[in-house]
Amino acid sequence: MMFRNLVCPVCGASCDDIQVEMTAEGIVAKNACKMGNAKFQELASPHRIRQPLICQGGEMLPSGWEEALDRAADILASSSRPLIFIGSETSCEAMEVGLHLGEYLGGVVDSNSTVCHGPTAMGIQEAGRVGATAGQSKNRADLTVYWGSNPLESMPRHMSRYAVYPRGYWTRRGRFDRTVITVDPRRSLTAENSDLHIQLNPNTDFELLSALLALLHGQQPHPSAEEVTGVAIRQMEEMLELMKGCNYGVIYAGLGMASSYGKHRNAEMAFHLVQELNNHTKFVIGALRGHCNVAGFNQVASYLYGYPFGLDFSRGYPRYNPGEFTAVDLLRERDVDAALVVCADLVSHFPADCASYLGEIPMICIDIASCPTTMLSDVVLPGVIDAMECDGTFYRLDDVPIYFQPFTASPFPFTASNQHTLQQLMERVRGRKEAGS
Amino acid sequence: MSSLIIKNGCLFDPLNGIDGEVKDIFIRDGRVVTDLSGTQRRGAQVIDAAKKTVMPGGVDSHSHVAGAKVNAGRLMRPEDHIRTVRARTAITHGGSGYTIPSVYKQGYDYAGMGYTTVFEAAMPPLEARHTHEEMGATPVLDMGAYMVLGNNWFVMRYLKDGDIDRTAAYIAWMMRTHKAYGIKCVNPAGVENWGWAKNVNSLDEPNIHFDITPREVIRGLAEANELLGLPMSLHLHTNNLGHPGNWEITRESLKITAGLAPSSRAQVPWAETRLDSRRQQTVYLAHAQFCSFGGTSWRDFQSGAQGVIDYVNSAEHVVIDNGAVPFGPATAMTGDGPAIHDLYMLSGQKWSNTDVELECGSGVIPFVYAKSSPISSIQWAMGLELLLRIKDPWKTIMTTDHPNGGVFTEYPQVMTWLMSRKARDQTASECHKWAYDRSSLGEVDREMDLFEMAVLTRANPARTIGISFRKGHLGAGADGDVTIYDIDPSTLDPAHHQNLASALARPYCTIKDGAVIARRGEVLAVPEGRRFYCQPFSDQEEEKEMLSDLKEWFKYYTVGFANYPVPDKYLKRPAPIAVNRPLEALARRR
């Protein structure tokens, strides 16, 4: 049986052209990249978590669904300030329930976005962002800049679907109609495949962007800019000429910009640069988002409560302050007392001080495969794979909502989706709170 | 089976010609009925509205409340949210935001103010799923959205070929596919140029590549609209918006649809009204204030409303909403990307923009209308001038183009200015003197009455967008949406304008579908809102050929054809309106 037009639940490209064939030998996923393919194989993998687990006497033991849900609800209902962390490979519908749960408990709700392009979102809050949906660059762009991003390894189909290779309306010869610049301290695979590689020193994005803006405003940058960034002024001018001279330019910013020293100020300067370039030609900027629905959390949290990530509900209304109400900071400062982690491996992906605090507080996690986070959890609820086993919505890297449909059903009799799991958990928590009050 | 009786209220129901008569209203199972049986009366909830003003529930026909650009505004403005919050209650969610509130807060704020029906003014097709998600999450309100089509590649291509039938077929398919309510045309032909950082500046300037002019787009979309017989006319956001001297292009744009016959063929049961509740217009001009700028630059800027007012007074095919400026913080957001870029150049504020492939675009920028600013003051005057000097209230609708001119929670203040010369004079004395010097507002003595307010905020928005078959009045069969204000018409003195403004801001109660949902601003119930959208049908042969064109050009999208539509599951309480049912599909015109 062949299924078409499926959406890949892995990276921010949210490719919607996957074809899946279920054969006697296994699953064949056409059009998917290496990462996507691996995820489609997960459907039948041996390490899939197939039943709830509860930690007893230091060991993770299989348990019944009701028992596991009860234990999870006990943890949440008895906590004073829980952290609810929602990963970005699950649906907006699940995120909405997670946000409701956090609001109900007066806890904090955060998502991968914080440690991913959170600083980029903060840059938007400082400067705004001039962007476009991906089809604009596909059809129009004759200049593509990968800034601190390495799509050939992190988003393998970005170049072929959206930015470099596709034959668009005004870019009929695909790659031949475009110039590609990569800005990266590392000579990455993407840099090797670009027309120009600006190899700046690490942690100097802010200075390079500022210098470009000063040049754009007709001023020579402070002479130290060359030494600091490792990029000659002449090379900056060359790059700027390319940018001003193109018909339609696009910057795809990666974590190299958002995560390095300077953080949201880097993003902010990049947004300013693009805004000012629009006085010369058409220029837009977008983020290369790491997960299929990392943009979704920003969207859902913003429209439901007004802020894109790191929402604190302790006062009954939403509050936002990265550094204060964000997961890494709360864990580092030991300022939460329980955690619900949905489809995210925090123990692997957070710094050591945060990961070890997760080992000290009660933790519930929902996941599809064993990982360091499931090892440290008190309750593990099996995850359902979005876009394969249930339907829902992702927001793609350019904030275009993509509705996905499954080609098979949840393998569990007790839950149809992560949304469903969270709803059941919410009901149980509500029951305990109402009985207690 | 529930019944509600609103007793002894002073009713203002313009579509039924009722101007302040003391009348009882009966609602049965959510709909207005002429009477109740004895048994029903005994089981009915009774609200005593003696010495109170009773109107149909408020209808907002143009507001930016759901979708990608609204959310871009929310995301980029934490400073707008920090100090304006709403804490959760046992039945409501928490929220935040002043000019761009989060959806829960938005729904509660509208309901608390007596509004029950709100239409989102701009839905990009590719991002329609987003708009529907947000409308779906908005509590209480019945909603719908207008689809942006003035720079759509398929529309421009067909219109360049002069093919109205195929345009209509495309629009019909798009409206069904994306569950849209009406057609919005924003800066026709200009937004496509913005794809290259350019604009068009006159009605007869063809745009790059598609070689089509704003005039051709406006005329073509209006013709297709009437050919399909949509409940609402073309909703137009004119070219050169926000530019000094643009009143002239606005007048010329309005002339384009003169002579077209309005034709609404919605297959719906019509609630009873004394007046004809079908729309009369062929163009509905959005936020006229922003389209009526005079002068030639910001230095000699003045109101250009006179030219627009004169034209609307002389024409029968136009309705406008005003886009009032009540002063204070705002967030400018529009599908007109280049207009927002111009504001960025002026203000240097933070600026967001999103161009949507093959379809449209949008821009967002924070803005403050200050009483000390001469330009803001003139804009304040213009918004009121337009409504007060267009003689026939049935040609006007009151909005703030939320959140462009100001926030919807300022509606009570805008109504107060319309009703009270003293309130206007008071504000004019506080703001820059250009307000009266460079507009005609200071010469206007007209004070609108409650009947006229009911036209501008209920009856006419409903009629203009064709939702008056159930909204905007209280004839038998209409939705049981009612606002009861603590205003006694017999003692109302518009000179006491502060009392008036606060009475309008916090109605005695808001009733939706026959149930009290808010009292004096406090939300008492949170029913799920309806989603209105049109399902127009066109000639099946045309549609088939159109679809083959569409599939051929779909390769320029980055979303597959199969994943383009808005699925049914995004609509929790759908209220589709069939237009030209399939069996009665249009005969070819030529």
Place this chain on the structure above:
Amino acid sequence: MGFMEATLSQYFLNCSSGEGCEGMREVLLNTGSTIEEGRLAKGGNKLGPEYVEECAVCEISHVDYAELGFPDRVRIWTPDRKHSVAVHARPARSLQPGQIFMPRAIWSNLVVDPDTFSTGSPLYKGSPVIIEPTQEDVLSAAEIVRRHYSRGKR
């Protein structure tokens, strides 16, 4: 609350020369995704040996690699010496002296600076660390959890 340490700026600014005492260097750690890391993580294979081979790795510029004495394995330390991790060392042409690269996984995150500069996002790119050759074994992800993170539980 972590206050500014006198030497902190020095790490950010002066590491490009790769200076340091014998056999030990201050470098900037860049972490990021690699396609194989992605393939293994998305395939739910985080506790297997293949994941260790792919992700418990530190790429070092040729210059630094030679100066460290061509080690098979290196130990990476946080500047405050609170955390460290041993990983496989590999020379890489893609890097400038003074920079190292590690795939984004439990090993690299053990030494990423948890300060977020009030942004919520730690220094995944350009985190100051100290690198030295080591003979110690490289731990699997599960062993890391048991050894470093299980103090409060189990």
Place this chain on the structure above:
Amino acid sequence: MTEIILEVKGPIGLTVEAEAVCPHRLSGLAPGEIEAQLVWQGPAQLPLSDFFEVEVREGEGEVRIAIEGDASRIKRIGQGMRSGCIEIDGSCGMHLGEEMEGGSILVRGNAGSWAGMEMRGGLLEIEGDAGDHVGSAHRGSWRGMSGGEIRIGGSAKSQLGGGMIGGKISVARDVQNFCAIRQSGGLILVHGRAVRGVGAEMTGGVAAVLGGIERFSPGFVETGMEEDPVLGGEKRPGTFIRYCGDYAISKNPKGTLFVRG
């Protein structure tokens, strides 16, 4: 003067938000009423007495609050303060004196991030170190501190004086990054060194870094030398280079940056 002495009872678990600890909010209250004032810990509202021993010494006129013990996990002390004074014997948490309009605060230890955010008046003195965003604007806003004075005896972290439009901030030792970012008015005086991003996006006002800047903001252009300039009402001996910027944000910026030559 009425003195209110609040002694922190012991180690605090989850952080506490205590905007009630502010002279005008406690003024005129009986000791029992002060103890019953509510503070937040997570979603719970708890009486002040859960965290502090309260002692009141009645007197005339303004209220002085003295906090003893470790208050480093207590946030929002003196938020919106209008008058009187607060003295904190040790360190305190985030949002100290946020939006304060008058009165004075003295912290003998360190203060967390966001001290003096959007401050409008009064004196905020931190003898130890300060965190990020001292005297800055709220997220997304371009208008930070507009009046009053902040003195820091130690060092400050990043984004000091972000969006500052008026008033004065002085730092005795060092600052990290983006000090004076988006400054449009007022004075920032750093006696030690700055790491990076000084005056980024600056459009007006004066910033001076007496100890030198490790990594200069590229959009600053040298406009001359000054001997012994007067900054903040005081003569600063030595030769200074004056810069104008930030040209990265504007073609015609009016920000002035002094660095010792």
